[in-house]
Amino acid sequence: MKDFALENELERLKQQGLYRSRRVIESPQAIRIIIDGRKVLNFCSNDYLGLANHPQVIAAFQQAANQYGIGSGSAHLICGHSTAHHALEEEIATFTGRERALLFSTGYMANIGVLSALLGRGDDVLEDKLNHASLLDGGLLSGAGFKRYLHANTESLEQKLKRSKAVKKIIVTDGVFSMDGDVAPLVELANIAQQNDAALMVDDAHGFGVLGQTGGGLVEHCALTQADVPILMGTFGKAFGTAGAFVAGSNALIETLIQKSRPYIYTTAMPAAIASATSTSLELLINECWRREKLRTLIMQFKQGAKQLGLSIMDSNSAIQPILVGDPQKAVAMSQNLLELGVLVTAIRPPTVAKGQTRLRVTFSANHQTSDVNSLLNALEQVS
Numbered sequence: 001m002k003d004f005a006l007e008n009e010l011e012r013l014k015q016q017g018l019y020r021s022r023r024v025i026e027s028p029q030a031i032r033i034i035i036d037g038r039k040v041l042n043f044c045s046n047d048y049l050g051l052a053n054h055p056q057v058i059a060a061f062q063q064a065a066n067q068y069g070i071g072s073g074s075a076h077l078i079c080g081h082s083t084a085h086h087a088l089e090e091e092i093a094t095f096t097g098r099e100r101a102l103l104f105s106t107g108y109m110a111n112i113g114v115l116s117a118l119l120g121r122g123d124d125v126l127e128d129k130l131n132h133a134s135l136l137d138g139g140l141l142s143g144a145g146f147k148r149y150l151h152a153n154t155e156s157l158e159q160k161l162k163r164s165k166a167v168k169k170i171i172v173t174d175g176v177f178s179m180d181g182d183v184a185p186l187v188e189l190a191n192i193a194q195q196n197d198a199a200l201m202v203d204d205a206h207g208f209g210v211l212g213q214t215g216g217g218l219v220e221h222c223a224l225t226q227a228d229v230p231i232l233m234g235t236f237g238k239a240f241g242t243a244g245a246f247v248a249g250s251n252a253l254i255e256t257l258i259q260k261s262r263p264y265i266y267t268t269a270m271p272a273a274i275a276s277a278t279s280t281s282l283e284l285l286i287n288e289c290w291r292r293e294k295l296r297t298l299i300m301q302f303k304q305g306a307k308q309l310g311l312s313i314m315d316s317n318s319a320i321q322p323i324l325v326g327d328p329q330k331a332v333a334m335s336q337n338l339l340e341l342g343v344l345v346t347a348i349r350p351p352t353v354a355k356g357q358t359r360l361r362v363t364f365s366a367n368h369q370t371s372d373v374n375s376l377l378n379a380l381e382q383v384s
């Protein structure tokens, strides 16, 4: 490996404040987690509804583990597709108001799986500049013409569409953007897609559970049907508090993915117990509206407090509330100082965000209390 100059590259990352390292968590995912034997207040989890460690979800997992064992034994198409998986697919189809749904082992795989099954050379994929890495990678891997339009900018998208000569075109966007917390202009995007004979794919990993009357995400909030958004994707690792992902849409879409999506076909099915636990979190997510309402109250409290402190928060009403810092070294130092005060907030640096866009990414959970938000604001005041 000598010629790869790995050590030099690692050293360069360190000097630029771009070196990444993992924290070892010694407790369940929760509002207070234990790091190095010390309890800290957690503001960086995507467990927005506090379901990752919910007793009913754990019980469903345990019961299903007793019934199905742990490993699913093979891919879905061989002998790994259990009644628990099948039931969850049907529940997700009903929940999203789509004809059918298909499970994937991770959201990353779902996005790569959809785009490379539907697109190839000669087609075009049009992506928002700030789309999640898995959508960008999926677009690139598909071999289609890869066009990125300016963030949430419908004029930029329309320009690119006008220039496209491809017959098959897919417009791809995050619902709630993962690093900015703002939302895509979905109603306009759906209209533009229809006018231009393009399909629209929405990845609402951060919207499901949080937005919409029943937690149906941005498409529910905007009342968009399968005809408007024919390819709808969501993940279970965030508000659902479990793991895995789904794609929902027409029967023909789902059958095409079953036949052609390599990350669906050539991988072991998620454990049945995960599917079963997810069915239970789906029920909680739909029925316990108080989680969404509480989250909204906490977000409003934070935004108001942050404005008073003069922090440069971004234009977001979601559970993702980034504070723009700019310089990576400064953001890392702030994050370190916050940790010393017992508050965990991570710095998000390039290449996850653009140069000069380094930020502290604060996320909220329905399990936070008003007093927790006050503790966060106090700590932020001290380190700013």
Ligand SMILES: *Cc1c(COP(=O)(O)O)cnc(C)c1O
Pocket: 105, 106, 107, 108, 109, 111, 132, 134, 174, 178, 203, 204, 205, 206, 235, 236, 237, 243, 244, 245
């Ligand atoms: C987290 C995330 C994914 C990836 O999902 P995993 O299940 O964690 O692989 C995809 N898209 C978006 C927008 C995400 O935030």
